[in-house]
Amino acid sequence: MADYKSGDTASWDFEQVRRSQSNSPARRSQSGGSGRRTQDSQPPANRRRRKKRHFNVVTYILFVLVTSAILAGVGWLLINDLCAFNKEDITATIEVTADDTIGSIADKLHDAGLIEYKWFFRLFATVADAKDKIGTGTYELSTEMDYRALIVGMHNSSGNLNSDTVRVTIPEGYTVSQIIKLLAENGVNTEENLLEAAKTATFDYDYIDNNSEDISRLEGYLFPDTYDFYLNEKASSALNRLIKNFNSKLDEEKLAQAEARGYDLQDIITIASLIEKETDGTDQANIASVIYNRLEGPGDKGGTYGMLQIDASLLYALPDHTGPITNEDKQVDSKYNLYKYAGLPPTPIANPGLASIEAALDPADTNYYYYALGKDGKHHFSSTLAEHNAFLNSGDYAG
Template sequence: MWRNLASNLFTLMVVLLIAAAAAVAWGKREYAGPGPSEVAQCVQVAPGASLNAVSQQLAEQGAISSAYVFRTGADYAGKSRDLKFGSYMVPPGASMEDIVGTITAGGPSTCGTEVIFRVGVRENNVILRDINPATGAYEDIARHNPADGAVPEAIAQAAEQADARLRFAVAEGVTSWQIVEGLKQAAFMSGEVAEVPAEGSLAPDTYEVDAGADRTALLNEMQARQTAILQREWDARPFGLPYASPEEALIMASIVEKETGIAEERETVASVFVNRLESGMRLETDPTVIYGVTGGEGILDRGLRRSELDTTTPYNTYRIDGLPPTPIANPGVAAIRAALNPAETDYIFFVADGSGGHQFSRTLEEHNAAVARWREIEAQRGEATDSPVQGDG
């Protein structure tokens, strides 16, 4: 009897051990294998959240197949207490092991609600964005121009969420004054700005900030980044360019930035102005004259007047030789690179071609013909002006 009982007990133990081993093997496969989600998932870890709460949330989202296996695997890996607050994007089919690694590594949030204050050339916008779960891509939920009044409640509330990503974005070609005015309007930032930084000294880019970030500190970061970009591009420049200093290259870059919004044209536009400098011709470019009129404070919503074109100022390149004394905007890295790496052409004229780009010419005869075509387009659109055309020498 005792012998049979011992034999049965041994058999049961073997069966249990085999079952346990199979369960462990299954758990390991589940933990390390592809996850059930067919779309990208935004995994949010709230401040102070427990592993149990996060695992239940992930199971409800369909990002994992088992909350228990998720917790057990995280505990076995020694990461159950390493959760980092934030919102993290995980790709389709991400394993539990991958998700644990992501939410315990920390770093900047990569998904979730975004509130972006964007400084544009013509207007500013506060943009509320969020992830579309079906596509894993960000989509605009709301957009507001601060000039239209108070920020809508939905955007203001989103900016106050603990896990919201806050960004301050600066478009290429805006002036330093426009950036400072934008910073003043960005309600999620703090601090006073004592003075407007030098024109051209701020790097256009998108900057992620924390709630209450200091405005002056962000300006300092923009200046440091622009200084580094300019020095890097200056050090890599080819020989023979008509710039006496990096500052002169920055001035040229700002003119290129304002003259064309077509990326493929930047080097060619730069070549026209370099050719003019080298031949002793005046630059004759409208954006510099406009800057002389506005001082970089706002935009000129009209054509240049003949009196403005005839008045000699430091920025009227129809009247002065060489470059204006300062940049006329904050150029992006592409415009800086174009100014320091102009295309090799013999163009000395260009004019709008009606498609958003420009017609480049080598001779005055070619240019006059291109100007005539542009004047016809202007007349058809009812946009004819008395001001010279861009690049018209």
């Protein structure tokens, strides 16, 4: 039998009586008959829950404040590293090899004390397209340089240990082959490397066919302009710079209008390239009108029926051709032979300038179906075959 004290029994009896009284109808009626508990009669468990909710709100506010302070502190540290604030003066020589990646370059910069946060530099370098700007070489860098300056300081010098530059002007109407030869002659890179890049490099533009290994995939998209290149610059980066410049010149609104008429970007640039190779420099819009009239017209203007009959396209298929086009040349079985095949050639035939691109997007409104070069160096346009033949038999035709 268990031990107990008489006081225990008394205490138990008292608690039982108190609970019985609290549950009696008379006891409940003392609350006012409304069925609601008074503040004094509220169960302790409810009071504990209310205190707990109050504690959670305070904790949440403290958490937000502490987290904000931490993030602000971390953000300030990252900004300091990004902008090269409050850094110890350090100068280091960094060697970049052909096998280096952005990650390994970040490791080298960190090990040299030039940056603090490798992951943040990698993130910045990705956004800044640093992979196309950093080349192999040995570079003198310092902590006075922010992230952007570090990347610029390691600019392309592939295969060479200097950062000398060369200015090259690419004429309007040059083909990809001509541009590559021009770049090679100016020391941008070797013709072999540039040709290889034109065939196999991946370019991040949906109008470039990265599955093709023919340099014609770049035809029309290397924008003619004046550029400053690094000597022995990475070949793919040099070509990518020309494509990027081309991309910046596109008029999206006018392209949308062209697509509504049934012409995509390649069609427009192909037409622009034909204009570029045919124009005397002042008549791009009129030549564009002839091309569109022949493509879209009924074909009753001397039986054109979509036949563009443009010499420049045939010559693209005959790169070694010299002298005037002959009737024999016009029998060559090539899709670029627009005497034999209707419609546009399979690719652009050159890299057009802005005036020719704009003319292809916004041709003149004419009834012209023909043009021929006069002795005055200007093209003379005709609406009918009879008018055209009359000019050809005149003394004004250049022959």
